[in-house]
Amino acid sequence: xxxxxxxxxxxxxxxxxxxTEYKLLHSQNVSLSVxxxxxxxxxxDSSGWRDLIGGQKSFSLSADGLxxxxxxxxxxxxxSDLVTQMLNRTEVxxxxxxxxxxxxxxxxxxxxxLVTSFEVSGGVEDAPTYxxxxxxxxxxxxxxxx
Numbered sequence: 501x502x503x504x505x506x507x508x509x510x511x512x513x514x515x516x517x518x519x520t521e522y523k524l525l526h527s528q529n530v531s532l533s534v535x536x537x538x539x540x541x542x543x544x545d546s547s548g549w550r551d552l553i554g555g556q557k558s559f560s561l562s563a564d565g566l567x568x569x570x571x572x573x574x575x576x577x578x579x580s581d582l583v584t585q586m587l588n589r590t591e592v593x594x595x596x597x598x599x600x601x602x603x604x605x606x607x608x609x610x611x612x613x614l615v616t617s618f619e620v621s622g623g624v625e626d627a628p629t630y631x632x633x634x635x636x637x638x639x640x641x642x643x644x645x646x
Contacts, residue, residue: 504598507599508598508599509530509596509597509598509599510523510524510527510530510596510597510598510599511523511524511527511530511532511561511563511594511595511596512524512577512594512595512596512597513577513582513592513593513594513634514577514592514593514594515577515581515582515584515585515590515592519593521577521593521594521595522576522577523576523577523599524563524565524576524577524579524632525565525568525576525577525578525579526565526566526567526568526576527563527564527565528564528565528566529562529563529564529565530561530562530563530596531561531562531563532559532560532561532596532609533559533560533561533562534557534558534559534640535557535558535559536554536555536556536557536558537554537555537556537557537558538552538553538554538555539552539553539554539555540552541553557640558635558636559611559613559636559640560613560633560634560635560636561594561596561613561633561634561636562631562632562633562634563579563631563632564629564630564631564632565579565629565630566627566628566629566630567579567580567620567622567627567628567629567630569628579618579630579632580618580620580630582615582618582632583615583618585614585615586614586615586616586617586618589614590614591612591613591614591637592612592613592614592615592634593610593611593612594610594611594612594613594634595608595609595610596608596609596610597609602645603645604645604646605644605645606644606645607642607643607644607645608642608643608645609640609641609642609643610640610641610643611636611637611638611639611640611641612636612637612638613634613635613636613637614634614635614637615632615633615634616633616634616635617631617632617633618630618631618632618633619631619632
């Protein structure tokens with residue numbers, strides 16, 4: 501796959517584990533962060549150098565965009581609907597992917613997580629915006645389109 505326009509990078513979310521995933525409505529920025537902890541196993545035999553082994557892995561997602569107080573349903577997820585999942589401590593499922601048609605060899609990521617924050621804001625003479633954060637639970641799956 502060639503380099504593509506960042507506009508085509510999307511986060512699709514389902515409010516249930518078996519539901520249809522839809523892209524977040526009016527998103528402007530999306531990000532996926534994957535981290536790996538390390539465990540220090542240095543000893544006096546390490547000759548003054550730090551020795552590490554791999555520890556737990558984690559991931560998080562975030563998105564922000566323009567907020568619509570009266571969205572239409574169907575092909576997008578209203579970001580404010582994720583507040584219900586946050587308040588109920590219910591997992592959401594997601595796909596972080598290229599928004600166009602995936603071609604053979606394209607990579608995408610799937611998993612589930614808990615919504616940990618949601619914010620709506622608006623300034624004087626400014627469009628209202630939202631931001632949402634999701635902390636991953638369980639494994640993040642990296643797949644390649646066949």
